[in-house]
Amino acid sequence: MYEIVAKEALAPVTTRLLVRAPEIAAKARAGQFVILIVDEHGERIPLTLADWYPDEGLIDIIFQQVGKTTMHLATLGPGDALYALTGPLGRPTEVRNYGTVVCVGGGVGIAAIYPIARALRQAGNRVISIIGCRTRELMFWEERMAELSDEPFVCTDDGSYKRKALVTEPLAEVLERGGIDRVWAVGPAIMMKFCSLTAMRYGVPIVVSLNSIMVDGTGMCGACRVEVAGQTRFACVDGPEFDGSQVNWDLLIQRQRLYLDKERLALERFQQKEQCRCQATLGGATNAAR
Numbered sequence: 676m677y678e679i680v681a682k683e684a685l686a687p688v689t690t691r692l693l694v695r696a697p698e699i700a701a702k703a704r705a706g707q708f709v710i711l712i713v714d715e716h717g718e719r720i721p722l723t724l725a726d727w728y729p730d731e732g733l734i735d736i737i738f739q740q741v742g743k744t745t746m747h748l749a750t751l752g753p754g755d756a757l758y759a760l761t762g763p764l765g766r767p768t769e770v771r772n773y774g775t776v777v778c779v780g781g782g783v784g785i786a787a788i789y790p791i792a793r794a795l796r797q798a799g800n801r802v803i804s805i806i807g808c809r810t811r812e813l814m815f816w817e818e819r820m821a822e823l824s825d826e827p828f829v830c831t832d833d834g835s836y837k838r839k840a841l842v843t844e845p846l847a848e849v850l851e852r853g854g855i856d857r858v859w860a861v862g863p864a865i866m867m868k869f870c871s872l873t874a875m876r877y878g879v880p881i882v883v884s885l886n887s888i889m890v891d892g893t894g895m896c897g898a899c900r901v902e903v904a905g906q907t908r909f910a911c912v913d914g915p916e917f918d919g920s921q922v923n924w925d926l927l928i929q930r931q932r933l934y935l936d937k938e939r940l941a942l943e944r945f946q947q948k949e950q951c952r953c954q955a956t957l958g959g960a961t962n963a964a965r
């Protein structure tokens with residue numbers, strides 16, 4: 676069991692959990708992820724490591740409450756424990772001194788781009804960061820990103836905070852100026868697709884972190900397969916980072932939608948169960964008060 680030691684609401688639908696996992700904290704590197712199971716009946720879900728603290732034996736995971744498992748995860752807090760946690764998984768980011776790099780984080784992908792940008796900065800790169808969210812209340816870790824950036828850009832789709840733009844707009848401007856050696860982008864697949872097309876237009880290499888569906892995380896089940904440069908690759912062991920110019924984005928997006936109906940059903944059942952549990956608790960409390 677893996678104890679949750681702290682919980683923070685970063686946005687109305689975005690939660691940060693600090694989890695005791697000394698072995699993972701000791702080995703984690705930028706770009707890697709963990710797979711967790713909330714309880715004994717739960718499914719396995721991959722989450723990118725947002726940060727880790729080897730001295731304290733803790734790891735940071737950040738997630739959006741979008742489906743049954745992440746909703747369930749968000750009901751946990753300090754004192755609770757995760758049923759299972761495996762990691763660090765995946766190949767770490769290839770950190771070198773490339774020169775000037777751009778790190779793009781979209782939505783909850785900001786959590787995943789943060790350790791990558793930090794590692795690239797520590798390796799001597801000049802880091803330009805671009806983070807974007809749909810609206811102001813979804814923004815988080817702006818200060819953390821600014822601290823490690825030589826030039827930070829912040830934008831929202833609706834213009835409710837800082838610049839009104841999708842992340843691809845400042846990305847194109849920065850690339851237009853020239854002198855960029857490599858781009859990293861983490862966020863929704865559609866964002867990574869358009870970041871890749873933008874970088875390709877300027878002939879600049881781009882690395883993306885693919886969030887395909889995962890089950891075992893060890894290269895055996897094939898659930899996470901993606902097509903890169905015309906070949907089938909497994910995001911969990913060959914990635915999660917790949918050359919964005921070579922990814923078959925349409926196939927990835929199509930595969931991400933495969934289980935939407937089942938996910939919706941699982942979420943409805945979970946919400947009904949939670950509602951019954953709350954009503955039973957309230958009923959018990961009312962009876963006790965009588």
Ligand code: NAD
Nearest residue numbers: 781782783784787807808809841842862863866869884886
């Ligand atoms: P979102 O839909 O709110 O989009 C975030 C930002 O991406 C937007 O603000 C915008 O700037 C940009 N964007 C979106 N569509 C775009 C388009 N068509 N063109 C250009 N830019 C576009 O994101 P969200 O709801 O926070 O979802 C985050 C996604 O990131 C989830 O799908 C999650 O699975 C994924 N994620 C991936 C990883 C990974 O390692 N690959 C890690 C964490 C999260």
Ligand code: FES
Nearest residue numbers: 890892894897911
């Ligand atoms: Fe099973 Fe990658 S998750 S092969």
